[in-house]
Amino acid sequence: MSKGQIITLAFVTVLFCVANVKEGIGQSIFGAILGFAITYGVIYWINKRKSITPEQKAKIQQEKTQKLKQKQQLKQEKAQVKLELQKAKLKEKELEVQRKTLKREERKKAKAESVKVKEYATPPSQPVQSQPSLVCPHCGSTNIQPLGQHKKGFSVGKAVGGTILTGGVGALAGFAGKKTKQTDFVCMNCGKQFKR
Numbered sequence: 599m600s601k602g603q604i605i606t607l608a609f610v611t612v613l614f615c616v617a618n619v620k621e622g623i624g625q626s627i628f629g630a631i632l633g634f635a636i637t638y639g640v641i642y643w644i645n646k647r648k649s650i651t652p653e654q655k656a657k658i659q660q661e662k663t664q665k666l667k668q669k670q671q672l673k674q675e676k677a678q679v680k681l682e683l684q685k686a687k688l689k690e691k692e693l694e695v696q697r698k699t700l701k702r703e704e705r706k707k708a709k710a711e712s713v714k715v716k717e718y719a720t721p722p723s724q725p726v727q728s729q730p731s732l733v734c735p736h737c738g739s740t741n742i743q744p745l746g747q748h749k750k751g752f753s754v755g756k757a758v759g760g761t762i763l764t765g766g767v768g769a770l771a772g773f774a775g776k777k778t779k780q781t782d783f784v785c786m787n788c789g790k791q792f793k794r
């Protein structure tokens with residue numbers, strides 16, 4: 599506390615004391631205490647502010663700016679984390695879409711392959727071979743019955759069974775009663791009819 603401040607404090611105290619003399623001694627003392635308290639408070643506040651050196655001020659400022667920076671950094675980090683989360687979500691979505699499309703393509707491929715396999719499974723109708731030996735041109739079996747000559751011994755049941763096995767009932771349809779110059783044969787193995 600400087601000299602001027604002490605004088606001011608004393609002056610204000612006396613002033614408050616004198617100003618209340620008319621009201622009686624009690625009021626006068628109360629006024630003096632009030633004046634002293636107010637003045638002392640003001641002086642104390644001024645001195646506290648003054649006591650802060652520029653270095654301390656700079657330090658306080660620095661701390662403030664640092665805190666601000668830290669806050670900003672935290673904000674930025676949070677924003678980045680959010681962005682990364684969003685990116686991850688997007689990537690997951692993309693991956694899922696890719697997986698779905700891959701599955702679809704695989705299914706398509708599998709379908710196409712199965713169709714191909716079916717095409718291979720049904721061999722192209724072989725041209726009737728002009729071989730003298732009696733061999734079924736469809737399955738290669740030698741279990742052949744000439745329709746014209748051995749009609750009596752021809753077992754329709756066996757032939758039908760054969761056709762059902764290969765799935766070609768239509769092969770049998772219409773050969774009964776047909777008489778051409780060529781001899782009709784029927785394979786007892788697969789039930790297919792052919793001419794020789």
Ligand SMILES: [Zn+2]
Nearest residue numbers: 734737785788
């Ligand atoms: Zn056959």
